[in-house]
Every structure is written in structure tokens, then in C-alpha cells.
Amino acid sequence: MSAKVLLARIIYWFAGLKEDPHELFSRIGVEKDDEILEMGCAIGFHTFPLADLAEDGKVYAVDISEEFIDYMERKSKNEGYENIVPLCEDAEEIGLENEDLDKIVCFDTLHELEDPGNGLRDMLDHLRSNGLFLYRDPEISVEKILEYSERNLVYVEEIKRTHVFKKK
């Protein structure tokens, strides 16, 4: 296991003491057959709970880091998750063909993109109308997200530090 993955495992072990992603995504209303894109999945702290809830759907787990995606591939296979699709891609050039996703999850990742506005609009092209954009990033405000989306998003509510937007 690489030092990067080991560090991420330690960080998420501590994160697990403070947050229960199953509870978060249940409250937000992730459904059994949801098709979800998680941008910046890292080692799957949020991905696996999403996949547990969307058991008949699909979770596209995207990250630019090959190490993280290798880890995600191994762990998904070892634990028998057939509904997780790990993809090593840049958020600003998403190769995904699905343009009808039910939800997009983007936690603490947008600020790492070269052009966050461009990355956000690219992601939103893959979200269906009325689909939810679930967002966290202390470095980029809700108002900025609305601006970047070119007013294609409507703010719904905040649930456990997660901003919920709906696509028009």
C-alpha cells in the first residue's frame, strides 16, 4: 500500500468518528436505483455507503489519482461491489457518456480543479433535470456555485454540512 493511500486511510478512520455517510445519504434521499457520479472519490469514504444505498443503481467513482482508483478497483472487487465503476479521469474532461444521472456528489474537490467553473458545468451536463448536486467545499461558496452553474442550479437546503442543489 502506498504512503498516499495509507495516509488517506488514517484520515478517513478519524473522519468515521465524526460522520456517518450512510446516515447522511439516507437523509438526503439516495434511492435504490440511483445512478450517481462521485467526483474526487479518493479511497471511497463516501462511495461505499452510496453504493450500499443505491444497491440496484450505479456509482461512478471518479478521481484523477491512479493510486486511489487502483485502490477503489481492488476494494470494490474484494468486497463484491458490482455497482461501483471506478474511473481515473480529470473532472474537467469527463469521459462518462451517461447524461441522465440522478445525483452528483462533489465533496472538497472543486477547489482543486484548475478551472472550477468549467469543471462544475462539465459535471452538470451529466445530471438529469431535477437531479441533485450534493456539494461541500469550504473554499468555494454556495453563491459562487450558483454563479458557476449559470443559474442552472437551485439551492434546496443544507444537511449535515452538505449543500443540496437541484438542477433546473
Ligand SMILES: C[S@@+](CC[C@H](N)C(=O)[O-])C[C@H]1O[C@@H](n2cnc3c(N)ncnc32)[C@H](O)[C@@H]1O
Ligand atoms: C481533498 S480530497 C477529497 C476527497 C473526498 N471527496 C472527501 O470528501 O473526503 C480531493 C480529491 O479530489 C481529487 N482530485 C483533485 N483534482 C481532481 C481532478 N481534476 N479531477 C478529479 N479528481 C481530482 C484528488 O485526487 C482527491 O482524491
